[in-house]
Amino acid sequence: MKARYSEDAITFLRQLSAQDLMKSLPNNIEDRLPLISPNIDGWVIPRLPAEIFAEGQQASISMIVGTTSHEFSSSSSLDELREYIENFTGNLAPRALSLYGLADNGKGTSDPIYGTAADQWFVDVFRCPVAAQAQFHSAAHQHAYEYEFQHAIPSQEAQGAVHSADLPYVFGFYPKSGNTSGNFPSADYKLAELIESYWSNFAKTGNPNGGSLPNWPEFDDSQSYIVFTQDGYVVPTPGGLRRPQCDLLREVLKQRIAQRKLRDRGAR
Secondary structure, three states: OOOOOOOOHHHHHHOOOHHHHHHOOOOOHHHOOOOOOOOOOOOOOOOOHHHHHHOOOOOOOOEEEEEEOOOOOOOOOHHHHHHHHHHHHHHHHHHHHHHOOOHHHOOOOOEOOOEOHHHHHHHHHHHHHHHHHHHHHHHOOOOEEEEEEOOOOOOOOOOOOOOOOOHHHHHOOOOOOOOOOOOOOHHHHHHHHHHHHHHHHHHHHOOOOOOOOOOOOOOOOOOOEEEEOOOOOEEEEOOOOOHHHHHHHHHHHHHHHHHHHHHHHHHO
């Protein structure tokens, strides 16, 4: 289906079937990197946001980005995991398999914070585009601050800090049901107060630091970030979050961007 952009576009779209709309969506992973991304329709969203950040053409504003340490989990077998990694990383697969302990029929490397090799991989493809965004932003001489949230919701310690576990502490809202619900003790309220102070400072000045808060270093060439630990502490950390894995996935991202541009040129 060839897109038609004109004044009657809404009328045109309303005449299409659901099948026609689905046919217009990307049907291969090369068109969907980062893995979670908007549909680039060439009109409302004309370009892949990753391309814009990679070229330093994003808005000149300060940015806070971050992830939880155990966003998702995976029950994939070792064979399935190897296939995912090989399909996703292409010619960089040997390096990727080695990073996850899967080269030469390895059984995978587990981590006390990040879990099994499968857990690590499925979080890294979510986590590392965030780190890449911070790096692109910093390279464009914009202010970026990155965090990792390792504090599990009370009673969910065995699972770790899952997807959205940081939200109660950012917004000061403590749900009674759902994946972020729990019986929050006073220590959690103190952590929430600290995090809310960072976010409030950032909203006011573009810098999360101020007062007696532990210093949150800016993301720069050292790729510094802070960790909100399970014990409720703030730990400034240089050297890049999951740097070997994220360096590799950033290379994959750059390759995909280059491939996409070549395809777009060929389609014209």
